[in-house]
Amino acid sequence: MISISSNLNLMIKAAEKASKSVIRDFGEVEKLQVSKKGPYDFVTKTDKNVEKILIEELSKSKKNYSFITEETGKINNKDKENFWIIDPIDGTTNFLHGIPHFAICIAHISNNEIISGLIFDPIKDEMFFSEKNKGAYLNNQRLRVSKKNSTEDCLFSSNHEGTKFSDLNMRCSGCAALDLAYVACGRLDGFFHNKINIWDVAAGALMVVEAGGIINEINKFDIKNIDIRASSSAINSKMLEKLVNF
Structure with missing residues (x-):
């Protein structure tokens, strides 16, 4: 229990x-x-x-x-x-x-x-x-994050801007909180989004870390202007390389 x-x-x-x-x-x-x-x-x-x-x-x-x-x-x-x-x-x-x-x-x-x-x-x-x-x-x-370490095998999620920017295997689900929860449970390998609100990501940010993943510093709780990068630890550096200009 x-x-x-x-x-x-x-x-x-x-x-x-x-x-x-x-x-x-x-x-x-x-x-x-x-x-x-x-x-x-x-x-x-x-x-x-x-x-x-x-x-x-x-x-x-x-x-x-x-x-x-x-x-x-x-x-x-x-x-x-x-x-x-x-x-x-x-x-x-x-x-x-x-x-x-x-x-x-x-x-x-x-x-x-x-x-x-x-x-x-x-x-x-x-x-x-x-x-x-x-x-x-x-x-x-x-929950544990995914262990996949090749971006070709991975599935990522973002908003419309993120899916257009990246050549990663992308989804746009329309629910940032569930995207983060899915990273925590290994259904997704990573999630990124710019200019998002604290209420969309606060719960999920902790979840990813507690499931063994990595999340960037989310701007000390700037309420409406957060750039978030969350992923499994296995794929984090490779995902960030792809997002260097995002």
Whole structure:
């Protein structure tokens, strides 16, 4: 049985509660695709509702922790050393189009250091989580990064700019958090993206490291301007060589 902290337990319970609303609303999105209004306003409401649930749940036993969230921005409470970082739905465009590839993301940062991270894919029921110096897990199974060491055998992910730039074997999934989780569990070998937000990468950055991978210094939590490079340790130097001008 894995031993997890009370904070990570709180994060898991909050994500599971919020996921009920996400799964219900995702079912509605397909109906809205064919309506004149479309699903845009509805998805915005879902985002805000999920964020509200997460904030309420996380605040129950940690009333003083501050927040950084995608929808609201910074919420400063009494404790300004401990932050919850929340992305209610990472992969909103996928969600909007009825594509079942998105995630709820929560990270705990203490004194500018990522202590724990959670990425929950509610449709596939995959709960990725990690804690500093305690490893990374998927539904209680320990994760390790890929051991492939030839770029020709590897699969990488990025956004549109990254896929156009690189001659690596690329995918663009539309969900950065799951890309990082997939690097941690060996489904992908590397992920890179420029000018990305902290709530997209905080949880996954810790996960990759705890699964034995390598991640660059992510600009000391510059909230909206992060250039991230994450990969297995076996392929890191080769990936970075390919990205020297990116």
